[in-house]
Amino acid sequence: MIEIGYSDQYKYVPNGVFVLKTGNWSREKEWRDGKLKIEEQLAKILTKLEIDAQEIKIREEESRIRRLKYDEELRIKQELEQRKQLELANFKFLLANAERLDKVTKLRNYIKTVEDNAAANNSNDPELRNWINWAKDKIDWYDPLVRKEDKLLNNKDIEELEEKKANTNYYRY
Template sequence: METIELTRKQLYDLVWSTPIIKLALQYAISIDGLKKLCKQFDIPIPVGGYWMKLKHNKPVKKTKFNDIFGGVGKIVLTIREEGSTVNLDQTPLTIRTKEIENDPDAPLIVPDVIIKPDILTIQTRDFWKAAKNNIFYTDDTKIHYPIRFEISNRERALRFMDTFTKLIRHRGHTISKEYHNTCVLIDGVFIEIDLREASKRVQAKPPYYGTTLEPTGEFIFKIESYLDDKEWRDGKVKIETLLAKIVAKIEIEAEKKKIRKEESRLWHIKYEEELKRKEEIKKRRDEEVEKFNRLVKLSEQYDKTRLIRQYIEARKQNAIDTNTLTTEKQEWINWANDKADWLDPLINKPDEILDTK
């Protein structure tokens, strides 16, 4: 969209040369939006009756422009495209709703009689025929509309859902199933839908006692999303007139849900990466501890070897000094040295008996 950049003084000159109602037709901003913009930038606007007095050449009072302003001095306005009713200062829902309403090919009128029924409309009629008013009847082989109504109101519900489905398809989406729920499928995101008849609690008729639920004939269309449920019901206007708003809301909810799914996916990736990093650190630490413990064990083993060798040498020296180094003692000394060599981690001499498991 084409934009124009103004200074505070230029906007002041604009609102005092052209009525705001006309400026709202030139720029993609509402009348209230323009007033808020002027208030934000401390720009006075003409009071009521100013333009009528000016038209009839009556004296008017023009509020003087104030040069002193502590905020940012540049203002950007978007030029309204021809035929567009979208105001960029409005909510995303309002903007999306107007976008759908301004589409000349969008099927927004619910007809009195269904012409060229959607395949889901046909399947829903077939489902009702097979169910024969059995509320417990199920058939998951084909998709049908999630309609819960008295028989007398089913045709109106079917006309609404047929138009709704055609609008959904026109917007590039589809109706699908997620588990056992009928949903609108938008770019891989499921938004559950439901159409039901409102009911009120009334006194039960004899011979029954207490209260019972009685259908009111009012329609309620509901969408169920991850964090936000939204419903529309008959009131001053019928839900048939709200098709654009309903589909706009579904699309926006699908976009939000997709963003949340992506954020969740990225969070899980980071979580798994952090978990892997911690596991690798733990593995390295465990390996380091194991190596250290092995070092300690070998050191202790080497120390024991030294003590054994010292003892063997002391025994040998004692035998020499006392002239008692017999063949039997020499054999023991040789045996003991072999065991020391087996225990010594620097030698690790094999021993056919001690190495046997």
């Protein structure tokens, strides 16, 4: 038969020659009736088919092994990236706590200075005493080593405080 055209639909015209094709692209092999009939070439054809089948099996196994190796490398890479992200998150937490502790130290020094100033001036202002107690409670709440419970504030408020870092509603003493 003769193939006519290059589209998906072929028109076959009988020419009296039997042709057997196997493989594709560069591995394509063709047998046709000629000096030797196809029936006389069956041993060679079967041998070729068996060899091709073995080669395909080998290539598929090699491909499977490559895929397994690639999947393992990808898993290791993803695991390393997760460990890196966890390590970075832990370090950020450490850094944030160190900065908070530094702020707490400054706040405690400030409150101590206010108390010392009040004592030096013989001031016994109950409003100032209430403010100092309030400030000490809030510092203990903010302190990453103390983490005192607060009835109104929680960890989310600490995160918000860290983001904004400035509050316009505060007492001045």
